Amino acid sequence: MDEVRIIEIKQNVFKANQINADGIRKELKDHGSFLINLMSSPGAGKTTTLTKLINTLKEKLKIVILEADIDSDVDAKKISKETGVEAIQLHTGGMCHLDAAMTKQGLDEIRTEKPDLIILENVGNLVCPAEFDTGAHISFNILSVPEGDDKPLKYPLMFEVCDVVIINKIDVMPYFDFNLEKCKENILFRNKKATIIPICAKTGEGIDNVANYILELLRNFKGKEE
């Protein structure tokens, strides 16, 4: 059975929340708030990374977190408790992704006055969230070492839409068949302009690099506002 047959299953993928997304981006821009859409597989370390990142940035920036989850609220509680910033839990009611309308519901609940930075932690999923523009100004993905260096090949759209890929859990690299250079190559194959930042959220290694990168993004964002 050497020959592998391939069957294309064609499906219409639902689109057209683009207008909502563009509206969100414009409105946030008017308020000087920069929105990051943070995506990853389940268990890649989004919440731990966020917690470390907020504690590095919160003296410099007014930050709000929108935490999307299917039905638990542990992540928003953890972030709120460990960082003190405003964290809002969005329940998707079983939905596998956030679209712009859902994001808007979260944004409308923010009480912090004109936050500089809003980070939306999307549902842990490498497929669906990539298909929906949330209205964010930029999308980040966290790829963790145990998932394998081939993930950009298998989840093309996710790596095409993310301008920043954080490679997390680099401390366990010796225990996995994970080639960092190969991984970077696979990421750049999907998006040749991607910024790649290796970190270990658990120990905090590399978090400063992510923080500095975000500060630079914000300088550009606020600069363009004038």
Added chain:
Amino acid sequence: MDEVRIIEIKQNVFKANQINADGIRKELKDHGSFLINLMSSPGAGKTTTLTKLINTLKEKLKIVILEADIDSDVDAKKISKETGVEAIQLHTGGMCHLDAAMTKQGLDEIRTEKPDLIILENVGNLVCPAEFDTGAHISFNILSVPEGDDKPLKYPLMFEVCDVVIINKIDVMPYFDFNLEKCKENILFRNKKATIIPICAKTGEGIDNVANYILELLRNFKGKEE
């Protein structure tokens, strides 16, 4: 900001492929073919587990693999090459899950006469695949240690619909904050009848347990046929 507000985003989740799924189950039963729906996060080790499992079982059973992927065909090729069994690649065209109609398209392409066992490797995703009955007789999930022992709490439906949970990558347990007992407890909280089998697909540890469990499932399945 101690208080965390929770906003429910209500969504209608598309259902009603139940009739197709029931039709598949009946038709397969008439042919004596048992269908397993294998789900997991990206990178949990579905393909490696399958390869080891097939090589353990292929002398005893006629096996066919349906490999769903968004657009690559590396998994079907790997399985076909390393095991020699019939492996069919299903391209979902960006879709995040398989439903019964998609599964049927794959089943219709099988050339092996009346296989005993068909394993459908679903798209790597802990959310959407859980919502769609593929027509399988049973659903398995592979949860890998690096994802964390809390995943059953965060992806409830997946762990509710899976009767078997394989805990993979137990060799790296010392390097992660992963409590096996806590994980089992969380799985059983979602489905108190779940069968839990810890393995390390890379070294082959525990594969025999999965193989024996499948042989037992097949004995019951074939027994009921008469």
